Amino acid sequence: MIRLSAIVLTLGLLANIVAANPARWQGEWQDTDFSKTSIGDWSQIISGGPPKDGIPALDSPQFRTVASESRIASREPVITVEIAGAKPRAYPIRYLTWHEIVNDTVAGRPIAVTFCPLCNSALVFDRRVAGQVLRFGVSGKLRHSDMVMYDRETQSWWQQAEGRAIVGALSGTELTHLPSWLESWGDFKSRHPEGLVMEEPAFNRAYGRNPYRGYDSSAKPFLYDGSQPPHGIAPLERVVRVGDRAWRLTRLAEEGEVTEAGVTITWRAGQASALDAGAIAEGRDVGSIRVRDKAGRDVVHDVMFAFAFDAFWPDGEWMLGR
Structure with a gap:
């Protein structure tokens, strides 16, 4: 059984989970346009515990060569991203478990690498919408137990499992999904000995x-x-x-x-x-x-x-x- 006490300790979950309500959230989300939404039932959105950015997304991560990485065990999962014009990159779940979103740029393409532990959903998106590059953060909200992301440019809310905006100015917009896959670190190393792996973030987390x-x-x-x-x-x-x-x-x-x-x-x-x-x-x-x-x-x-x-x-x- 999931150890809720450990989650409370490490992620700071609040004791009371309250239903989302535009009036209630307006103080924290002053720039979100709650008049625009693609969902019909506000009660589907609840607080997961941490506040906005309480789970810190990562921007512009650092990388090291596969050969120089010795901390990751062979069977640990990584999200593999292969984009033409760049060396293959591995994003370890040991880091995404604690950060959930990585905003990166690969071969000139802005991407968001995402992982929702509660749904085991690992997806990669192009961060461009109508010519604008978005940077994503963790809202602290859940819908159907799935992470609700937000973009810092319009403060719109996005459903991670779908890659679709559900609240705000961009409501109804869908991000471009990019092929990626979960595999073991050992498999990634074997296939890409000259590849790159995301460096350990400079946060105090039990990676x-x-x-x-x-x-x-x-x-x-x-x-x-x-x-x-x-x-x-x-x-x-x-x-x-x-x-x-x-x-x-x-x-x-x-x-x-x-x-x-x-x-x-x-x-x-x-x-x-x-x-x-x-x-x-x-x-x-x-x-x-x-x-x-x-x-x-x-x-x-x-x-x-x-x-x-x-x-x-x-x-x-x-x-x-x-």
């Missing part, structure tokens, strides 16, 4: 520790009271989402490779769960996923918890196989 110990074995998600997934699927079971379709990770681990709906999904052992043991490196093996199209190109996807897929894509298709 490498998991403040959500046992979370992905919990019976229910934290701060979520929505419906349960269909087909007897456990809420915290991992699924691979491609568009509005979801494949159970257990099926992919059993079959090794699945070709359906125009994509080929492969599973490889060797990546630790970031939300299991107290030390991320000691988490149970959940494996790594690559999703490619018929031409062999990497496809935008997410490995998220089943409850989150069901919450944000209630009419989505569950690819259950035979």
Whole structure:
């Protein structure tokens, strides 16, 4: 079971979780246009505990060479970003667990690397909207247990799992998703010995520790009271989402490779769960996923918890196989 006392200690969660209310939040969000929103029910948005920027996003991170990095264990998960014109980059989950957003620029392209621990959602976006470069921060709000980001330029609120603005001047706008994937640090090193890895941030955090110990074995998600997934699927079971379709990770681990709906999904052992043991490196093996199209190109996807897929894509298709 998730150790809530540890989360309170490390992330400063507040005892009382209150429903979002534009009048209540206006003092903290004076520049957010609450008259514009794409959601119909304000009660879906709640405080996750930390205030605005209480979880500090990172800007302009530093990097070191793969060969010079010795602190990260081989099975620890990283988010891999490969953009033409730049060396491949690894963004360790040991850092994103505590910061959730990294604003970076790769080969001249402004990107946001994001990770929501409560949904296990790891996505990368282009930070440009209509020619404007946005910088993202952590609002401290949750919707369906998923992080609500905000941009510092317009103070609009964005749903991390969707990459879509849900409140403010940019409400309804969707960010461009970029292909990325979770894999083990060992796999990244083997494929990219000349690659780069994000340097440890200069914050006083227990990097490498998991403040959500046992979370992905919990019976229910934290701060979520929505419906349960269909087909007897456990809420915290991992699924691979491609568009509005979801494949159970257990099926992919059993079959090794699945070709359906125009994509080929492969599973490889060797990546630790970031939300299991107290030390991320000691988490149970959940494996790594690559999703490619018929031409062999990497496809935008997410490995998220089943409850989150069901919450944000209630009419989505569950690819259950035979």
